Amino acid sequence: MGYVSARGGLDAIRAAESLVRTKRLVSESNWLEEDQILDKLRLLVDRVMSEAGLWDPRLASKAIRQSEGDATEAVHLLRAYRSTLPRFAYSEAIDADDATVMRRIVPAFQRVPGNQLLGRSVDYTARFLERTGDDDAREEAEKLRAAQTEESRDIEPASEEIAPRRLMELLREMDMLVDRRLEDDPEPFDITRTPARPPAPRSALLSSMARADTGALVNQWYRNILGPDGYLHEVTLGEVRHANMPLNVRHPVTGETVTIMQVRVSEVEAIEDLEGVEEDRSRFDVGYGLCFGHNERKAIAMANLDIACHRDAGRTQLEQSLLLTTDALDSAGFLEHLKLPHYVTFRSMIERKIAVRKARQRRDA
């Protein structure tokens, strides 16, 4: 975690805190309900939960309200809160195929095992800003609600739509994938307990990216994909999923595995064309991305960077960059600490300048 503490005039600090709180609570507009944030700003809620590393939509909406919509500040609030929570149990490893899919697209193949399920997406929508009046929008909402109730009676998704077979299985059957599966099953690296430093196991890299700032990860991906670092990738997405995934723990008394809740995740498998001299050019490799909530942008960047990092094998600073510079709290914390008093530091810098100048004057005299 980065820099958070402040010292200084206590009264001034308290007054600043009071101003923030008063302006937030006392305003002319209606009280912003948690349900509204959950429902109307769902993607922001998902992003904050993902970057905070805490699945709790209601707490995330509280944090968004308290932070007045500042996603990084909301992440900070949730991380701080999370750090006070006790751990009661460890979750069991789960098979991603146990997830219930709400959206699943396979850009690589038109006809895939299972169906393409577009679900809730604006991927094919022209971006026109809706300037409909509020009354008209409410009227439309009523009509849609009525129509939705009618439609929902008939819809019963087929099992192959809920848990479709993966494209990767098909590619494996075609012997088109390199097999990087390991014989051993090491414990995953816990980035909440120990900071990950390169060289780090893949679980540390994946955990760090799953919790990373979305913008930072997309930036890393774009830099990597465009080639200023010497790479030019041929990237195709195998699976892009938005799904409900069970969270299982072992019951402390019976020892049985029980599902205690469901979390929504975005999951991506990215197919990478191998063309390196030492690589198997007759096959593809796969990168994996998974993060909390509906955040396909982040999961896609993560999957591509996972395989990019594997292929990079420590030749560049990619791994270091991913592990050390993509955390929202670290980077924003370091940046924002610059606003805190640096009187002593700067005074010291001035004195060094004066000393250099005096030395130069003595030399020139």
Add this chain to the structure above:
Amino acid sequence: MRLAPLTSKDSTLVFRALLQAFAFPGRVAQLPPHLVARMPALSLPLLALTDIETSFCAPDEPELEGEIATITSARISNSRDAQFVMHRDVPSREFVIGLGRGTSFRPELGARMVLAWNAPFDANIEVGLGGPGVVPGSSLRVGHDLVEFLAVRAEVNAQPPAGIDCWLVSTNGEVVGLPRTTQIQMQPTSATAGRN
């Protein structure tokens, strides 16, 4: 069973009180009264701060020790390895000397101790406090037995940043933080035994 699991909200309230106590050493903070009314105040810090990944011991409260382990899943360990230590009576010099202090590179491994504080009932000695977060002129009233403990505490905290952190907790939920950075000066006052 005298203890019960804390809700996350109650856990946060306890955490805030303990944080406040450490932020302002010597200043009395208050554990949540509704929790103090339901269970021994001494156990609240451990109920809030321990979990499946932490170790603790409460050698002179074996019953509470068992209950805390059951509720929080924290591991009961020997005092040398315990991250958290709860003690009803003032511990012996050997016990305190034997607590984990961490190292220069891993000061966070130093033990955090929760110790019963009988003030103001038998506190007749006033000690001065100094160090980060301490308001100048602050003091603390303690009993004779605690004075001996404070002397040993100074010994184990003599090589910073290694050391132990303490919370003194009274039966009615008052809590005073004595992080390892706080220095204690013995000073005679009108309330001391010597004057009386």
